[in-house]
Amino acid sequence: MSIQTILGAIVIGAIIGALGRLVLPGRQPIGWLLTIVVGIVAALIGTALAQVLGVATTNGIDWIELVMQVVLAVVGVGLVAGLRGRTRV
Incomplete structure (x- = not known):
C-alpha cells in the first residue's frame, strides 16, 4: 500500500463522512476526526460490498x-x- 493510496483513502473517507453527516x-x-474515520470505514466497506454485488467499474464516477x-x-x-450521546453524563 503506497502513501498515495493511504492519502487517497483519507481524502475519500473525509468526503464520504462529511456527506453522511450532512444527509443525517x-x-x-x-x-470531525471521528466523522472521517467513519467515512473511511464506510468507503472501504462500500467498495467491498459493490465488488461482491458485481457493480461494474466505470471510467468515470461509480455512482x-x-x-x-x-x-x-x-x-x-x-x-x-447515538452511542456517544448515551455515554455522556
Whole structure:
C-alpha cells in the first residue's frame, strides 16, 4: 500500500463522512476526526460490498458505489452519534 493510496483513502473517507453527516438530520455529538474515520470505514466497506454485488467499474464516477458508501456513512455516523450521546453524563 503506497502513501498515495493511504492519502487517497483519507481524502475519500473525509468526503464520504462529511456527506453522511450532512444527509443525517439533526446535530451529531461527534467530532470531525471521528466523522472521517467513519467515512473511511464506510468507503472501504462500500467498495467491498459493490465488488461482491458485481457493480461494474466505470471510467468515470461509480455512482452506485458512491451511494452505497454514503448510505453506510449515514448509518455509521448515526450509530456512533447515538452511542456517544448515551455515554455522556
